[in-house]
Amino acid sequence: MKAVRFHEYGGIDVLRVEEVPRPAAGPGQVLVEVRAAGIQPGEVMIRAGARHGRWPATFPSGQGSDLAGVVVETGAQVRGFAVGDEVLGFTHDRASHAEFVVAEDVNVVSRPEGLPWDVAGSLYVAGTTAYATVFAVDPGPAETVVVSGAAGGVGSLAVQLARRRGATVIGLASERNHGWLKDRGVTPVAYGEGVAERIRQAAGGSVDAFIDTFGDGYVDLAVELGVRPERINTIRDWQAAARVGARTYGEGAAACAVVVGELARLAARGELEVPIARTYPLEQVRDAYRELEQGHTHGKIVLHP
Numbered sequence: 001m002k003a004v005r006f007h008e009y010g011g012i013d014v015l016r017v018e019e020v021p022r023p024a025a026g027p028g029q030v031l032v033e034v035r036a037a038g039i040q041p042g043e044v045m046i047r048a049g050a051r052h053g054r055w056p057a058t059f060p061s062g063q064g065s066d067l068a069g070v071v072v073e074t075g076a077q078v079r080g081f082a083v084g085d086e087v088l089g090f091t092h093d094r095a096s097h098a099e100f101v102v103a104e105d106v107n108v109v110s111r112p113e114g115l116p117w118d119v120a121g122s123l124y125v126a127g128t129t130a131y132a133t134v135f136a137v138d139p140g141p142a143e144t145v146v147v148s149g150a151a152g153g154v155g156s157l158a159v160q161l162a163r164r165r166g167a168t169v170i171g172l173a174s175e176r177n178h179g180w181l182k183d184r185g186v187t188p189v190a191y192g193e194g195v196a197e198r199i200r201q202a203a204g205g206s207v208d209a210f211i212d213t214f215g216d217g218y219v220d221l222a223v224e225l226g227v228r229p230e231r232i233n234t235i236r237d238w239q240a241a242a243r244v245g246a247r248t249y250g251e252g253a254a255a256c257a258v259v260v261g262e263l264a265r266l267a268a269r270g271e272l273e274v275p276i277a278r279t280y281p282l283e284q285v286r287d288a289y290r291e292l293e294q295g296h297t298h299g300k301i302v303l304h305p
Helices: 042-048 124-137 155-166 175-183 195-203 218-224 236-246 258-267 283-293
Strands: 002-003 014-019 028-040 067-072 086-090 102-105 107-112 145-146 168-172 185-187 209-212 232-234 276-281 302-305
Touching: 002 185, 002 283, 014 283, 028 283, 042 283, 067 124, 086 102, 086 124, 086 258, 107 258, 124 155, 124 209, 124 232, 124 258, 145 155, 155 168, 155 209, 168 195, 175 185, 175 209, 185 195, 185 209, 209 218, 218 232, 218 236, 232 236, 276 283, 283 302
Parallel strands: 145 168, 145 209, 168 185, 209 232, 276 302
Antiparallel strands: 002 014, 028 067, 028 102, 028 302, 067 086, 086 107
């Protein structure tokens, strides 16, 4: 089968699409023929070696956690799935950017009717991360929460989940994404110089919680706005979080099929929109990451093996 590999840390140029042995499903596992697999900013940092201390790579390394596809083989003791079932979920083995991937049966759920493949294949990391960030700051109906990177893969879901709780949501994003945010009941604010004052004006009072999906000083901005550290959550700036006592709930805090299934059902019913920025064939994985690393994508970028 074809699969994405890199043999050393580095930039986009270390990514290759190679012929590798097709895996087999072991006990409690299913082999999935992949229809769609999302890509993540975290994978950029792992491939570059910037997260070696936390998530070291063993070479040659594969890539990819998110997956959606059709079960083509089941191992012994698998419960609830059979060959031909359409599923979505995840793997912790950095292996979904491939034509076939093995997944634990407890890490996949059935694809709800009507859920597009691209959404199904890009829901796990962004969805569970957004779920965890909202859970971490716990915004209520009478509260105001600010989300940085509000139009990105995680931020676009976090603003919707926070709105479902009844909170007033202020989304930091470039002006080209302000219309999308407004249409979903979010108050858009442009980032950049003077952002603190713009947030105060938009809030019309105090800010109760802050979700940072971008890094780059937003934890300190939240403190400047008077948000208590336990109501600040960042998925990018762990050093700042440690310094001020903020939270760092991310995908790992909600990494289970139960959450993925809940998000999938919401998306299938049209109650949670998962924006798809663009799709690429597996062979163009370098182009996909080149677009991702520009940092201005609205929604998810998805690979099609």
